[in-house]
Amino acid sequence: MDQFGFLNISWQTAVMLTIGGLFIFLGIAKKVEPYLLVPMGTGVLMANLPLSPITDFEHGGLFAVLARYGIFMWELFPILIFIGVGAMIDFGPFLERPYTILLGAAAQFGIFGTFLLAYLLGDGGFRLFDFSFRDAASIGVIGSADGPTSIYVSTLLGSKYAPSIIVAAYSYMALVPIIQPPVMKLLTSKEERAIKMAPVKSGHVSRATRVLFPISVILIVGLIAPPAIPLIGALMFGNLLRECGVLSSLANTAQGELANGVTILLGLAVGGMMTAGSQTVTVAGGETYQMAGFLEPATLMVFALGIVAFSLDTAGGVLFGKLMCRLSGRKINPLIGASGISAFPMSARVVQKVGLEANRYNHLLMHAAGANTAGQIASVVAGGAILMLVPLFA
């Protein structure tokens, strides 16, 4: 009789099945990140049904295979996704306003600030939660506001909270319109928010610049932060396909079939990693990853720290925007600093909306889009910096 699933249901199982159902509901009914939440929610359901063989790492369950090869062992999924993302992004708004890249850098403050806070709450201070140095750095990377970077860094650092970190990074991107405006308003005056920015003359960026840009970024970032090469290389390769002008079919495949196919597999695999209890993942050579259960207090704290990370990102970007505003003689609206995070294009839209509230003739969208696309590059560089520095101390 024990072979029946319904006879093995516990309250933890019921909670996880509810969470899976909620993800599917939010994705379909509320259109919140549906491309990710629907596969992920389905993965949660299949992984948490009692006696489900699909996450069995010993006997090659489907989700176990996807997680092992796509995420933990070869980190295939984040890299392939980035080729698609690169092919989708038009870096034109950034190339017309290259100074916005500094706002992208400033808006990575959330990564490092949250890392410090997580480590203080964990092994580095109060020991309230089981956050090691590597766990804390991985939790900080939620502040990259970038799913692939969060996956890549947290799994390479071997964090037991990797599944929660990945879910937090993706789900908070959908909450950017709720998280960012209060921080933006808190740190700026109405006069600052109302500053109008001059439009940039179109036709400013040559095709040669657009083609040389991805190649230059691969070389520069690769020489300064080598651990970022797989991610920045994939992102910029995708963008080169888009901009070179002779590979439109490959660019279309990268942003279409490739990105969609990997999104399905990634969503299912991440959902499959979200189980109530802890799991042990075995990869090549007997190396194991211990993954924390989704309903443990420390995991819930990871989600709380995710909100802190996004808020600190916004604060870092806006404060740097205020500095640029002063230095430019009030020609730069500090709000555009908030879109220095990688959540594209939601963050740029939020800046446009908050700017319009202060001045109904104020159109900041394209300026904010520049900072937003710059944030995509900045988040990868910051992730690479974490991968460079953390192994030196832990």
Added chain:
Amino acid sequence: MADAVLVALGGMAITFAALAVVLLVMVILSKVARPAKGKDTGGAN
């Protein structure tokens, strides 16, 4: 905790340094590779 502060400061420094170099190269590129009148600027322009 001192190690964590070093990583945080170092991380921000590396991020700013790498992106400042990208900015510099982009500024140089935009001066060297200006679009000629009537030439294709890559679609978005």
